Amino acid sequence: MEIFLQQLINGLVQGSVYALVALGYTMVYGILGLINFAHGEVVMVGAMVALMSINAMLGSAFPPAIILPVALFAAIFACMLLGYSIERIAYRPLRHAPRLAPLITAIGVSIVLQTLAMIIWGREYHAFPQLFPNQSHNFGGAVINDVQLAIIIIALLVMSMLMLLVHRTRLGRAMRAVAENQSAAILMGININQVISITFMLGSALAAIAGIMVSANYGVVHYYMGFMLGLKAFTAAVLGGIGNLRGAMLGGVLLGLIESLGAGYIGTLTGGFMGSNYQDAFAFLVLIGVLIFRPSGLLGERVADRA
Amino acid sequence: MNLLEVQDLKVSYGGIRALKGISLNIAAGELVALIGSNGAGKSTTLKALAGLLPCQGKLHLQGKSLLHRAGHLRVADGMALVPEGRGVFARLSVQENLQIGAYTRKETAAILEQELQQIYALFPRLKERRNQLAGTLSGGEQQMLAMGRAMMCKPRLLMLDEPSMGLAPLMVEKVFETIQNISTQGVSILLVEQNARQALQIASRGYVLESGSITLSDDAASLLDSAAIQKAYLGS
Numbered sequence: 001m002e003i004f005l006q007q008l009i010n011g012l013v014q015g016s017v018y019a020l021v022a023l024g025y026t027m028v029y030g031i032l033g034l035i036n037f038a039h040g041e042v043v044m045v046g047a048m049v050a051l052m053s054i055n056a057m058l059g060s061a062f063p064p065a066i067i068l069p070v071a072l073f074a075a076i077f078a079c080m081l082l083g084y085s086i087e088r089i090a091y092r093p094l095r096h097a098p099r100l101a102p103l104i105t106a107i108g109v110s111i112v113l114q115t116l117a118m119i120i121w122g123r124e125y126h127a128f129p130q131l132f133p134n135q136s137h138n139f140g141g142a143v144i145n146d147v148q149l150a151i152i153i154i155a156l157l158v159m160s161m162l163m164l165l166v167h168r169t170r171l172g173r174a175m176r177a178v179a180e181n182q183s184a185a186i187l188m189g190i191n192i193n194q195v196i197s198i199t200f201m202l203g204s205a206l207a208a209i210a211g212i213m214v215s216a217n218y219g220v221v222h223y224y225m226g227f228m229l230g231l232k233a234f235t236a237a238v239l240g241g242i243g244n245l246r247g248a249m250l251g252g253v254l255l256g257l258i259e260s261l262g263a264g265y266i267g268t269l270t271g272g273f274m275g276s277n278y279q280d281a282f283a284f285l286v287l288i289g290v291l292i293f294r295p296s297g298l299l300g301e302r303v304a305d306r307a
Numbered sequence: 308m309n310l311l312e313v314q315d316l317k318v319s320y321g322g323i324r325a326l327k328g329i330s331l332n333i334a335a336g337e338l339v340a341l342i343g344s345n346g347a348g349k350s351t352t353l354k355a356l357a358g359l360l361p362c363q364g365k366l367h368l369q370g371k372s373l374l375h376r377a378g379h380l381r382v383a384d385g386m387a388l389v390p391e392g393r394g395v396f397a398r399l400s401v402q403e404n405l406q407i408g409a410y411t412r413k414e415t416a417a418i419l420e421q422e423l424q425q426i427y428a429l430f431p432r433l434k435e436r437r438n439q440l441a442g443t444l445s446g447g448e449q450q451m452l453a454m455g456r457a458m459m460c461k462p463r464l465l466m467l468d469e470p471s472m473g474l475a476p477l478m479v480e481k482v483f484e485t486i487q488n489i490s491t492q493g494v495s496i497l498l499v500e501q502n503a504r505q506a507l508q509i510a511s512r513g514y515v516l517e518s519g520s521i522t523l524s525d526d527a528a529s530l531l532d533s534a535a536i537q538k539a540y541l542g543s
Contacts (some may be wrong), residue, residue: 041529172406179395184358189382189460220466 002141006259007264014248015256016155020210021233022240022248023162024203030179030243032198033099037106038086038271040230041113042079042204046211047128047221048121050075064131072144073209079275083204084197091191110230117223125222151213158209159249166245175199179243190243228280232259235287241300250298258282280305308370310335310495311356311464316364318348318355326353327519328364331496333464338490340506341542342526343500343516349499353466356497357381357388366465382543383411387462391469393453397442401433403453404441408430408459414465426455430483447478454485458494466497466520483509501512503540507531515540 021043028036052073062070069206090109094102135146166172177185178195185192214229215221232255240251263279309332317404318326333339344351354410355362357377365376373381394406405426409419427434430451436444441452450470457465468484471479487509490496500506507513507527515523515536523530530536 170406173399173403174410176399177407180396180398181394184390184396185391186359186378187357187382187388187394188407188456189379191377191379192406306344 003264004261005140005142007146007260008146009142010264011260012253013235013255013256014260015171016231017213017217017229017252018211018255019249019252020082020155020158020206020213021157022230022236022252023245024207025234025237026240026242026245026248027175027199027203029237030245031175032091032102032197033096034091035106035242036086036091036203037091037103037230037234038109039112039203039207040226040228040233041110041117042082042086042207042226043211043214043229044117044221044226045082045113046075046208047148047215047225048077048117048211048223049078049232050212051126051128051215051221056129058129068131071213074151075212077206079113079204079211083200083207087197087200094197097140098215110227114223116226121223122274123223125220128219128221130216130219146268147216151217154213155210158206162206163245165202171195171198214262231295232283234278236281236288238291238297239286241297242297244297247297248301249292253284254298255283260284308543309333310337310369311358311497312365314365316352316355316362316366318351318360318362322523325361325519326355329516329519331514331521331524335463336490336493336495337508337512338496338498340503340510340513341516342499342501342503342506342513344462344531344540345501346518347516348519349516350468351519353388353468353497353499356466357386359388366425373492382462385441385461385463386466387457387460387464388466389453389457389468389470390448391444391472393449395441395449395452396446397440400438401452402437403442403445404456405459408456409461409520412459412461422459424463429488432457433477447474447481450474450478450482451485454482454489458489463479463495464495464497466499468499469501470498470503471527479505503536504531514533 021039024039025036028034037235050071053074055065057070086109090105091102094105132146134146136143160301166175174190174195177188177190178192182192185266187193211288233252236251236255240247240249258277259282262282263276266274266278311333313332315328316326317324317328329352341349341352350359354360356366358376358381366372368384368386371384373384376384396407405423412419416434429511432448433452433455436448441449444452454470470482470486474482483505486496486498498506498510507530510527513525513527513530514521
């Protein structure tokens with residue numbers, strides 16, 4: 001029972017991060033029909049920029065309560081700029097190209113960003129400093145620490161804000177209109193290029209927040225950290241039904257839970273033959289399962305017909 | 308001065324010339340019909356005017372050239388198009404569809420709300436269904452929604468592409484009634500219709516489009532009487 005509760009908490013924490021990143025995939029897919037495979041790298045850049053900002057301020061007189069928000073805003077700003085540039089430079093010229101071209105470009109952008117990050121920040125693991133004392137709380141036999149608690153709460157807050165934006169504001173209406181029918185959106189006077197840029201920037205801001213969460217939770221930052229996280233968040237988006245915002249959130253949390261419960265019990269189930277190092281396999285088993293049995297995802301309306 | 312002046316408008320699709328240089332004009336408050344058979348270039352004309360297709364020639368609205376203006380900017384200039392197939396946002400609610408019609412408007416929320424209520428007064432069905440997704444409406448209701456949404460743009464020139472297509476006879480009557488109603492409010496209208504007889508009955512003038520060229524333009528009454536038009540488009 002304690003294992004179950006502990007893995008539930010771990011899964012929720014990991015799932016919150018997946019959900020934030022999956023939202024970025026699903027928003028872009030919803031509006032452009034494009035899988036932005038560079039999105040995982042945006043998460044990594046967010047973590048790196050936050051790390052640099054914190055390290056730059058750490059020796060100074062600023063208290064942690066100032067350092068963290070400043071680092072957060074620096075990361076969000078950098079990622080929004082990056083997201084905007086990726087769309088502007090790599091995807092917009094291919095807006096009317098066959099579907100395969102932007103997909104291959106997305107993979108190319110991902111590799112370019114990884115390589116640039118490796119050149120700038122090196123191949124080594126960087127320690128992500130702990131700014132606040134991280135207390136652990138006992139919770140019915142399971143343990144949850146302050147960082148994990150903060151991850152869940154902030155993720156919930158950010159996701160509620162996004163849902164409000166998308167469903168209750170003029171901009172959100174425009175985003176949904178562009179996602180559904182671009183030429184009809186033009187006829188309403190909507191500048192679709194602007195809306196698409198904003199969508200990339202919003203997704204990238206979520207990625208920045210997720211990047212800081214992962215780094216604070218694991219305490220390390222690495223140029224390659226966005227790759228696996230990106231793939232798993234993409235899996236989460238597919239699981240929930242790609243293009244569907246609620247689906248991305250549901251898929252993220254579910255994937256986090258499946259992974260951590262799977263990792264927690266696989267040892268007992270296989271009599272110690274397989275260990276928790278098989279954790280990563282669960283995400284991709286889920287991906288394969290969804291693609292075979294329910295390609296439109298849990299909340300997806302139509303079968304995905306796009307590359 | 309004419310509200311809309313179009314001269315020698317040409318549109319090509321990948322080397323094939325769909326519009327071979329058409330000229331037409333619409334005075335303020337006028338209701339003009341553009342008729343022609345399938346593939347004559349009627350929809351192409353409207354799309355080019357609305358900025359959805361690149362074109363060459365001269366295109367002036369209220370004396371201002373729109374030729375190089377992006378489509379989304381032409382809405383604030385006073386142009387609205389209800390496209391073929393209506394183009395309502397199926398996954399937005401009825402009310403959201405109407406609200407998005409006012410996307411470029413700078414007026415206060417109170418004025419826009421008042422206009423929204425006017426649309427609802429015109430189409431009570433839309434008010435009943437305001438919180439429903441637009442995709443759940445019938446074809447006729449969607450056409451009402453598309454027209455109401457275009458009215459929320461507050462256009463000087465309203466262009467309608469086949470508004471009666473696929474609708475039951477009773478609904479067709481209602482659509483033509485509504486078009487006349489909008490026209491009496493002083494909005495200029497360019498109406499594209501296959502249903503040539505009904506279009507010419509409410510229009511003051513008409514243009515006949517044949518394979519990318521305007522072959523005839525006259526008073527609507529004269530066109531209705533013309534033997535050639537009757538034979539080709541009115542089926543009598």
